[in-house]
Amino acid sequence: MTVKQLTMPELVAACVESGVPGVGLWREPVRSYGIEATARLVRDAGLSVTTLCRGGFLTAIEPAERARALDDNRAAVDEAATLGSDTLVLVSGGLPAGSKDLRGARERIADALAELGPYAAGRGVRLAVEPLHPMYAADRCVVSTLAQALDLAERFPADQVGVAVDTYHVWWDDTAPAQIARAGASGRIHSFQLADWTTPLPEGVLNGRGQIGDGAVDMREWRGYVEAAGYTGPIEVELFNDGLWVRDGREVLAETVARFVEHAG
Amino acid sequence: MTVKQLTMPELVAACVESGVPGVGLWREPVRSYGIEATARLVRDAGLSVTTLCRGGFLTAIEPAERARALDDNRAAVDEAATLGSDTLVLVSGGLPAGSKDLRGARERIADALAELGPYAAGRGVRLAVEPLHPMYAADRCVVSTLAQALDLAERFPADQVGVAVDTYHVWWDDTAPAQIARAGASGRIHSFQLADWTTPLPEGVLNGRGQIGDGAVDMREWRGYVEAAGYTGPIEVELFNDGLWVRDGREVLAETVARFVEHAG
Numbered sequence: 267m268t269v270k271q272l273t274m275p276e277l278v279a280a281c282v283e284s285g286v287p288g289v290g291l292w293r294e295p296v297r298s299y300g301i302e303a304t305a306r307l308v309r310d311a312g313l314s315v316t317t318l319c320r321g322g323f324l325t326a327i328e329p330a331e332r333a334r335a336l337d338d339n340r341a342a343v344d345e346a347a348t349l350g351s352d353t354l355v356l357v358s359g360g361l362p363a364g365s366k367d368l369r370g371a372r373e374r375i376a377d378a379l380a381e382l383g384p385y386a387a388g389r390g391v392r393l394a395v396e397p398l399h400p401m402y403a404a405d406r407c408v409v410s411t412l413a414q415a416l417d418l419a420e421r422f423p424a425d426q427v428g429v430a431v432d433t434y435h436v437w438w439d440d441t442a443p444a445q446i447a448r449a450g451a452s453g454r455i456h457s458f459q460l461a462d463w464t465t466p467l468p469e470g471v472l473n474g475r476g477q478i479g480d481g482a483v484d485m486r487e488w489r490g491y492v493e494a495a496g497y498t499g500p501i502e503v504e505l506f507n508d509g510l511w512v513r514d515g516r517e518v519l520a521e522t523v524a525r526f527v528e529h530a531g
Numbered sequence: 532m533t534v535k536q537l538t539m540p541e542l543v544a545a546c547v548e549s550g551v552p553g554v555g556l557w558r559e560p561v562r563s564y565g566i567e568a569t570a571r572l573v574r575d576a577g578l579s580v581t582t583l584c585r586g587g588f589l590t591a592i593e594p595a596e597r598a599r600a601l602d603d604n605r606a607a608v609d610e611a612a613t614l615g616s617d618t619l620v621l622v623s624g625g626l627p628a629g630s631k632d633l634r635g636a637r638e639r640i641a642d643a644l645a646e647l648g649p650y651a652a653g654r655g656v657r658l659a660v661e662p663l664h665p666m667y668a669a670d671r672c673v674v675s676t677l678a679q680a681l682d683l684a685e686r687f688p689a690d691q692v693g694v695a696v697d698t699y700h701v702w703w704d705d706t707a708p709a710q711i712a713r714a715g716a717s718g719r720i721h722s723f724q725l726a727d728w729t730t731p732l733p734e735g736v737l738n739g740r741g742q743i744g745d746g747a748v749d750m751r752e753w754r755g756y757v758e759a760a761g762y763t764g765p766i767e768v769e770l771f772n773d774g775l776w777v778r779d780g781r782e783v784l785a786e787t788v789a790r791f792v793e794h795a796g
Contacts, residue, residue, distance in 0.1 A: 401666040403703035404747040438668035469734040482669040
């Protein structure tokens with residue numbers, strides 16, 4: 267998503283050229299290029315698919331809508347398996363229209379995980395519940411902290427459900443380091459992502475994630491927390507940024523690699 | 532601030548007309564009208580000044596800047612005392628330019644409170660540390676949760692330092708109800724403010740606070756938490772909203788009173 271302006275073959279070529287060994291993919295571009303075709307392309311280039319983003323949106327109340335969401339998440343699991351990725355990242359979903367019941371919404375996520383966890387594990391895929399910054403609690407993700415994500419994940423085996431740690435979403439939270447240790451202790455850090463916090467936030471607050479080093483987040487500090495918790499998996503850089511998307515994608519990827527080395531390497 | 536388009540006399544008249552018994556004031560309009568003049572105007576109308584907003588911005592590292600901030604906060608305390616308000620709300624301040632050290636910034640706030648708390652108590656004014664929504668952690672307020680605010684406040688006597696509970700800032704936090712109980716147990720709920728959470732957020736995320744009833748927050752639920760914690764003080768409605776500011780201020784005040792009765796009364 268950091269360089270979504272690149273086509274799938276351009277992305278894969280740019281990763282290989284930049285020495286990036288794995289790539290996190292989003293479902294929409296994968297589906298556009300073709301799931302099998304993407305799997306082949308990435309595999310032939312020697313890249314791993316670190317995670318597939320994203321499943322989730324599991325907070326609907328209406329039965330038909332819930333059934334559709336579960337179907338879509340099973341499809342996402344299948345896609346991750348086809349791509350050879352062991353992790354599907356879940357963005358849980360916001361409040362249904364008119365609802366003010368955060369607690370109820372979080373319980374419906376747990377109900378959905380009970381169905382999806384075994385399905386995913388049966389296909390070699392782990393679910394990673396990603397807490398999103400509290401500014402998304404109403405409209406995108408009622409899971410706002412690592413503590414809440416772990417409260418959900420720990421109801422299930424770690425090879426079914428864990429959490430995703432994204433610096434953009436948790437950097438402000440002084441309880442997050444202890445929660446990372448808690449997640450690591452049960453083997454539930456299923457994804458680790460970097461983005462920097464820059465202000466002012468843009469309208470809608472979706473596409474203002476800062477390039478590594480441009481903002482308030484100490485990347486080495488957070489890398490230290492997950493590594494101290496035993497995490498040895500890939501580190502993704504996931505930037506939603508209108509300013510980066512209008513630039514040349516290869517240049518953005520090269521810059522991102524350089525920033526990673528400088529600030530998180 | 533909800534009806535900042537009104538002049539001070541218009542505001543006071545509109546409050547009286549609407550049956551609003553007290554008003555939270557901001558320093559800028561008070562200074563424009565004159566501190567003594569405002570105090571007289573409000574007193575003569577039989578209104579109380581519920582809180583003065585705001586002191587704070589206590590995170591500077593540079594000594595001269597820190598000294599200026601402390602001076603300004605002492606002035607704010609004096610202004611609150613002159614207005615007859617017992618509470619000065621503090622917005623703690625963000626990260627200094629280039630700093631990524633949230634923990635250090637929070638400690639500098641504690642240092643400042645140690646100086647300001649006794650000064651305020653000596654003038655019959657309590658300081659209310661207001662946690663702001665985590666989306667302001669970098670640029671406005673490194674105190675993002677009630678737990679953090681109480682960790683700071685509890686280092687001092689309750690008649691010096693407590694907290695402000697604003698639904699806009701804490702509604703997403705599943706630990707906030709327990710923290711409200713903690714605050715109430717030591718008599719530290721010094722202010723309770725309502726605003727609703729509406730999306731999409733505007734650019735800069737400052738002026739998109741929703742009118743009561745327009746958003747995701749269950750006002751009665753939160754009123755219930757503070758009252759169960761023993762709070763019997765005023766309830767303020769504090770809306771920063773460009774859409775409300777362009778309308779007739781008297782009409783907005785009347786609407787706000789009606790919404791309060793409907794959703795929080």
